[in-house]
Every structure is written in C-alpha cells, then in structure tokens.
Amino acid sequence: xxxxxxxxxxxxxxxxxxxxxxxxxxxxxxxxxxxxxxxxxxxxxxxxxxxxxxxxxxxxxxxxxxxxxxxxxxxxxxxxxxxxxxxxxxxxxxxxxxxxxxxxxxxxxxxxxxxxxxxxxxxxxxxxxxxxxxxxxxxxxxxxxxxxxxxxxxxxxxxxxxxxxxxxxxxxxxxxxxxxxxxxxxxxxxxxxxxxxxxxxxxxxxxxxxxxx
Numbered sequence: 001x002x003x004x005x006x007x008x009x010x011x012x013x014x015x016x017x018x019x020x021x022x023x024x025x026x027x028x029x030x031x032x033x034x035x036x037x038x039x040x041x042x043x044x045x046x047x048x049x050x051x052x053x054x055x056x057x058x059x060x061x062x063x064x065x066x067x068x069x070x071x072x073x074x075x076x077x078x079x080x081x082x083x084x085x086x087x088x089x090x091x092x093x094x095x096x097x098x099x100x101x102x103x104x105x106x107x108x109x110x111x112x113x114x115x116x117x118x119x120x121x122x123x124x125x126x127x128x129x130x131x132x133x134x135x136x137x138x139x140x141x142x143x144x145x146x147x148x149x150x151x152x153x154x155x156x157x158x159x160x161x162x163x164x165x166x167x168x169x170x171x172x173x174x175x176x177x178x179x180x181x182x183x184x185x186x187x188x189x190x191x192x193x194x195x196x197x198x199x200x201x202x203x204x205x206x207x208x209x210x211x212x213x
Contacts, residue, residue: 007032010123012079014038014066014114015087016058019196020130020188022048024085029057036079037061038072039088048195066110073117080123086114087130089161094200096157107160108167115171119179126182129168133189134158147187 011028015021016037028035035058042049055061062075066088076084089107090096096103111129118124136145137152151166153159165185172183192203 010081012081017042017049021087034059044197069113076117084127093157100156108163111164135161
C-alpha cells in the first residue's frame, strides 16, 4: 500500500458514511487520495462519519441512494475517478428479514447501478466490489469457504450478496473486460473496530466520550 500510488488519485467510494466505508475513506485520505463519497446519511447516532469529522477530509461527499442511477452516474462523471470502491449496502441479516425488497434492491440493483455508472465513465480503470463471506451457500461445516464454493444464501441478505456477485461477474465478462476496466470482488468477513454502533454487531462500540479513539 504505497502512498505514492494513492497520492492525488481520484477514488469514488460508495458507503462512506458507514463503519467499514468510513474507515476506508479515512485511510485513503491519509494516503493522499482524493476521495469522493456517495452514500445515504449515517445510519446511527453516534456514528463514525460525524465523530471523526470525516467530511472535512474528503474531496466531496454526496448523500444519496445508489438506487438512483442518474444521480450516481452524474457524481461519478464529476469525480472522474480512476478507482471505484463499492461498499454501500444494506448490511444486516436481521434487517433483511424485515425489509427484503429494499435489501435486494440496494444490494443487487444498487451494485448494478455502480457498475453501470463506472462503465459509462471515461476515467475508471479499476473497480473493487465489496460483498461478504455470507454469499456462499451455507453448508454448516467447520472449515472456511473457498472462492470456488457454491454461491447461495438462506436469508435475504446473504442471497442478495450472492446475486450481487453474479451480477458483477456478468458485467466483468460482458462489458468491463472489453473496456479494459479491472473488477475485483472482495468477500469480507466480520470486522470489529472503533466507530461501529450498528444494530446486531458482535462487539458494540463505546461512546466517543469514553475514549474509543
């Protein structure tokens, strides 16, 4: 992770107001990247985005929905990024049972919109699509899943992420490879760290006043 690579590089990051997205935005800004964030408003109070005053470190911050393709495409065009990092999602399993339609719309169509907006851009060279290790069909076994294991999901969240993986593969093979745009899919597991006040987390955070930073 050379700062020379990231210095002054334009990066379009979805989900920058969330826990993982906030940390990525902070890290990239410290490496000298010009980060353009696109996300819904922070999902909790308190939250990482406001507690760290992250907006002051970003080149731009757009509060909007990735399901809005026209606005998303306009913001990508304005940012002229060379790298797109897609982290925006409905990330909670239990919430996916309460709002299955919104979960599928955000995690599948939202991902397609990000890929399409990047495809329309003349500057994008690489896309990193962040999904989850929950995208694999749950076999209830003890060993880790591998990249060639079957995709699936018993719950709407896991299933939507498997769908997002399939959509990304289709865009890679149908459009992006011919355009010279590299697409990597990253299947992350649980992440524990400061600034995560979301519901149902493994280890809830402490208030910032208690010195979690």
